[in-house]
Amino acid sequence: MPRSRRWTSGAIARAALTVLAIFVVEAVVCGVSAVAPSALLLLLIERTTGSLPVRAVLVGVAVIPAYVLFALCLMTLSAASTRLTGARTPTDAELPIADMSWPLLQWARYMAASHVVRVLAGPLFRGTPVWTVYLRMNGARFGRRVFVNSLFLSDHNLLTFGNDVVIGSEVHLSGHTVERGCLKTGRVVLGDGVTIGLGSVIDIDVVAGPGAQVGALALVPKHSRLEAGQTYVGIPARPAHPPAILGTK
Numbered sequence: 001m002p003r004s005r006r007w008t009s010g011a012i013a014r015a016a017l018t019v020l021a022i023f024v025v026e027a028v029v030c031g032v033s034a035v036a037p038s039a040l041l042l043l044l045i046e047r048t049t050g051s052l053p054v055r056a057v058l059v060g061v062a063v064i065p066a067y068v069l070f071a072l073c074l075m076t077l078s079a080a081s082t083r084l085t086g087a088r089t090p091t092d093a094e095l096p097i098a099d100m101s102w103p104l105l106q107w108a109r110y111m112a113a114s115h116v117v118r119v120l121a122g123p124l125f126r127g128t129p130v131w132t133v134y135l136r137m138n139g140a141r142f143g144r145r146v147f148v149n150s151l152f153l154s155d156h157n158l159l160t161f162g163n164d165v166v167i168g169s170e171v172h173l174s175g176h177t178v179e180r181g182c183l184k185t186g187r188v189v190l191g192d193g194v195t196i197g198l199g200s201v202i203d204i205d206v207v208a209g210p211g212a213q214v215g216a217l218a219l220v221p222k223h224s225r226l227e228a229g230q231t232y233v234g235i236p237a238r239p240a241h242p243p244a245i246l247g248t249k
């Protein structure tokens with residue numbers, strides 16, 4: 001049974017301070033990221049001559065590269081801000097949400113920062129090496145040639161992937177879960193050559209051996225250990241090719 005907990009004044013004060021901190025940090029990160037692209041656009045407006053339609057077309061064409069520049073600055077500065085402010089997911093923690101403890105709020109700041117990047121830069125870069133670089137800068141430990149075609153990886157500091165890992169589109173993989181009012185965290189470790197199929201859910205404290213595959217739309221429950229080279233499918237995920245027993249398939 002979940003214990004009912006009342007919010008103390010200390011918890012409310014800590015939560016309010018954290019909301020303020022998130023607002024200030026994200027405003028600074030987004031604002032500074034927008035400086036170079038807006039300067040470029042202003043320069044273009046100032047320096048171009050000709051009729052209004054021609055100038056409007058020129059500025060219009062420059063808007064997309066300016067946005068790409070903004071997104072690149074945002075990924076870099078956001079990752080720097082999480083490092084500087086100590087925002088990260090605590091390892092192997094079990095934290096009641098109602099307590100609003102500092103480690104929980106540290107996690108909330110980390111989530112907020114990665115959410116802003118996910119919304120404003122993720123759609124441009126997911127599945128590309130740039131997205132992999134961002135996840136690394138934000139705390140993930142990845143090997144070489146890691147491709148992440150999903151925006152739903154969180155708790156980057158708890159993710160350790162080997163070389164040649166592929167994460168399919170819409171995969172939900174994170175180092176936290178919320179159960180009965182408690183935030184629980186755990187690492188996710190994927191060995192070399194692991195593939196996670198489209199739309200799968202990978203829960204906390206999952207370890208996959210080298211070459212393991214998870215089929216599309218599977219659920220890998222928390223604390224699972226996936227054997228090297230084995231393919232897993234279904235909900236909950238089970239081996240797709242179980243070893244033959246006494247003449248059966």
Ligand SMILES: CC(C)(COP(=O)(O)OP(=O)(O)OC[C@H]1O[C@@H](n2cnc3c(N)ncnc32)[C@H](O)[C@@H]1OP(=O)(O)O)[C@@H](O)C(=O)NCCC(=O)NCCS
Nearest residue numbers: 166167168169196197198213214215216217231233234240
């Ligand atoms: C899981 C997968 C890799 C299996 O491929 P495979 O090794 O060639 O295996 P098969 O197609 O022979 O399927 C083996 C068994 O698993 C079942 N199966 C395959 N994929 C499944 C899935 N996603 N969910 C449930 N069952 C699945 C098959 O029906 C078959 O069952 P059976 O033995 O009872 O007939 C593949 O089906 C898959 O899901 N690929 C997704 C890859 C992906 O999303 N990559 C991300 C980057 S795009």
